[in-house]
Amino acid sequence: MSSMKNRLKDVLPMPVVALAKSMLNGYPSLIMSSLSEARRYNKAYAKDTAKGVKQLESRMMYFTHQIEKGLSHKDFRYGFGKRPLQYLAKTLKLYQQRVSNYSDSMPYRSALAALGEYLKRHVDHEDTLNYVRSIFPVTTLEAAQKMDGHEGGSFHFSEQYKKNNASLTFRELSTNRHSIREFSTEPITYDEIKPALELAMRTPSVCNRQPTRVRVILDHTIIAKALKLQGGFNGYAMPPALILLTADNRVFMAPQEHNEGYTDGGLFGMSLLLALEEQGIAACPLNTMFRKGPEEATRKLLNIPPYENLVMYIAVGHFPDRCITCVSHRFQAEDVVTVVR
Numbered sequence: 221m222s223s224m225k226n227r228l229k230d231v232l233p234m235p236v237v238a239l240a241k242s243m244l245n246g247y248p249s250l251i252m253s254s255l256s257e258a259r260r261y262n263k264a265y266a267k268d269t270a271k272g273v274k275q276l277e278s279r280m281m282y283f284t285h286q287i288e289k290g291l292s293h294k295d296f297r298y299g300f301g302k303r304p305l306q307y308l309a310k311t312l313k314l315y316q317q318r319v320s321n322y323s324d325s326m327p328y329r330s331a332l333a334a335l336g337e338y339l340k341r342h343v344d345h346e347d348t349l350n351y352v353r354s355i356f357p358v359t360t361l362e363a364a365q366k367m368d369g370h371e372g373g374s375f376h377f378s379e380q381y382k383k384n385n386a387s388l389t390f391r392e393l394s395t396n397r398h399s400i401r402e403f404s405t406e407p408i409t410y411d412e413i414k415p416a417l418e419l420a421m422r423t424p425s426v427c428n429r430q431p432t433r434v435r436v437i438l439d440h441t442i443i444a445k446a447l448k449l450q451g452g453f454n455g456y457a458m459p460p461a462l463i464l465l466t467a468d469n470r471v472f473m474a475p476q477e478h479n480e481g482y483t484d485g486g487l488f489g490m491s492l493l494l495a496l497e498e499q500g501i502a503a504c505p506l507n508t509m510f511r512k513g514p515e516e517a518t519r520k521l522l523n524i525p526p527y528e529n530l531v532m533y534i535a536v537g538h539f540p541d542r543c544i545t546c547v548s549h550r551f552q553a554e555d556v557v558t559v560v561r
């Protein structure tokens with residue numbers, strides 16, 4: 221782009237150069253970078269026909285997460301998850317064909333652990349077990365039964381465990397934070413959430429321009445409508461509060477900054493999750509990865525102006541007496557770190 225601008229300078233009069241420069245810096249440059257991003261993304265993402273190892277691992281983690289969510293429901297629904305189990309079986313098979321040491325990999329072990337718990341919880345449900353036996357090979361089911369629970373499945377703790385959160389070290393707080401999707405029925409007030417919001421304002425942002433905007437939704441009807449459009453919270457009782465984080469594009473100054481709101485908004489989201497945890501308040505981040513229709517309906521419902529990008533929701537409430545959530549096992553740092561020396 222800059223060499224093109226230099227060449228223009230040599231051949232065109234100054235006012236024309238200024239006009240051309242502003243055009244290259246504006247809308248055309250946004251369109252070109254969006255096209256290039258679209259091309260790169262389209263080649264990389266874990267679509268259902270993808271056969272790459274990383275894509276298979278991600279698809280495994282996605283289906284494992286569906287099973288873990290089902291295993292974490294307070295009101296357990298026997299026989300749940302037939303479709304994710306089917307997709308998981310197909311993905312595990314492809315993965316076994318592609319990766320020689322598949323049984324050492326985190327996503328594979330996590331899938332087996334979730335499957336192992338699924339088998340245990342359905343021990344007296346022969347119909348469901350027969351279904352599982354019909355889609356997974358015996359060897360996979362035997363390996364799943366040998367897994368212990370810490371690499372996948374559901375994770376249980378008592379609300380008492382959260383009483384001293386304000387005195388924990390950062391390491392303890394962060395290690396023990398889990399997404400909570402089933403809250404106590406006790407309502408939550410804005411005043412209870414406010415200290416966490418105030419702490420999250422300490423989140424760094426690009427040149428301190430602080431693009432994140434926060435809506436705290438306490439109206440139950442609006443929460444229900446918003447989460448119906450969101451779609452990733454189906455099957456749960458509505459949370460007592462819902463926070464929406466958006467990024468205000470009016471703070472940005474150049475086309476190349478157009479994705480920065482997601483970065484700054486994501487950082488704000490993490491600060492807020494930890495600040496809520498520190499206050500002993502339960503939360504679960506929820507995506508705003510909408511198709512066009514739900515995005516427009518959400519914007520209308522919550523009166524979001526066009527200059528704001530949706531970053532994420534956070535469902536918020538009090539911890540129930542007994543908490544059940546997903547293990548959501550993690551990669552080791554060395555699995556994702558490249559040291560450049």
Ligand SMILES: Cc1cc2nc3c(=O)[nH]c(=O)nc-3n(C[C@H](O)[C@H](O)[C@H](O)COP(=O)(O)O)c2cc1C
Nearest residue numbers: 397398399401452453504505506507532545546548
């Ligand atoms: C941006 C974002 C969007 C998410 N969207 C959803 C969602 O739509 N539904 C859901 O149940 N969980 C959602 N989650 C929660 C993740 O499943 C959860 O953070 C992950 O499994 C790690 O577990 P943990 O939060 O308990 O550590 C989302 C998390 C993030 C960070």
